[in-house]
Amino acid sequence: MLPTPRIPHSLGAVALGLSAAFALAPAHADERQCTGSMARVTVDNVRVPEGARCTLDGTRIEGNLKIERGATLQARSIRVGGNIQAEGARQVSVAGRSSVGGNVQIKQGGGASIRRVDVGGDIQLEDNVHQLAVQDNRVGGNIQVFQNRGGAYIAGNVVDGNLQCKENRPAPRGGGNHVDGNREDQCRQL
Numbered sequence: 001m002l003p004t005p006r007i008p009h010s011l012g013a014v015a016l017g018l019s020a021a022f023a024l025a026p027a028h029a030d031e032r033q034c035t036g037s038m039a040r041v042t043v044d045n046v047r048v049p050e051g052a053r054c055t056l057d058g059t060r061i062e063g064n065l066k067i068e069r070g071a072t073l074q075a076r077s078i079r080v081g082g083n084i085q086a087e088g089a090r091q092v093s094v095a096g097r098s099s100v101g102g103n104v105q106i107k108q109g110g111g112a113s114i115r116r117v118d119v120g121g122d123i124q125l126e127d128n129v130h131q132l133a134v135q136d137n138r139v140g141g142n143i144q145v146f147q148n149r150g151g152a153y154i155a156g157n158v159v160d161g162n163l164q165c166k167e168n169r170p171a172p173r174g175g176g177n178h179v180d181g182n183r184e185d186q187c188r189q190l
Contacts, residue, residue: 045082048073048089064102067092083121086112091130103141111150122161125152135174142181145172154190163187 031045032038034054038046045063048054048071056065056075065080067073069088076096083102086092089109094100094117103121106112111130114123114137122141125132130150134143134157142161145152148168155174157163163179165172165186174190177183183190 143187145187154187163190165190 030043031047032043034046034048034056035052037055037057038059040058042060042062046056046059046061046065048067050068051070053072054074056073056078058077059075060079062081064082065084067086067089071089072091073086073089073093075094075098078094078098080100080102084094084100084104086106087108089106091111092106092109093113094104095113095115097116099118101120103124104114104117104119105124106128107124107126109128111132112125112128113133115133115135116137118138120140122144123134123137123139124144125134125148126144126146128148128150132145132148132150132152134145134152134154136156137158139157139159139161143154143157143159143163145154145165145168147166151170152165152168152172153174154163154165154172155176157177159177159179159181162181162184163177164184168186171186172190177190
């Protein structure tokens, strides 16, 4: 009969220490669901579920804000550390001296209004069917408005990158934008 191998005491302590370290590791960031209103609170991430209506006023979001299909967001004076992402949303409105550390991406939805927002990355509006407004924003990246069908008004923005508009019907209107990069295609005159 062969003797059972023994694990030295120091290895057992290391294994126990590693399992304790993994048990204390932080969990993934919490996600808060918004189906009514949120005021001046600080949260990790916010999700507006399918078909819901959400009003944010003075809310601080450390991570991302996601708006799902058929949902409506009305946001004022919010701070988002990450991105605002909407796909198939009914309406997205962000205004009132808000700030977004990352991008604002609104795709395949209804309408959108982004007014007086400081955006660290890009504003991307793509394949939406109702009126869009991008007005009086400071944008660290690009403003990209592609393949929208409800009309777009783009005015008074300060853009560090490019102002790009393609395949929108009707063509975007507006003006008074300060663009450090290029004004391209349908936005050449804006």
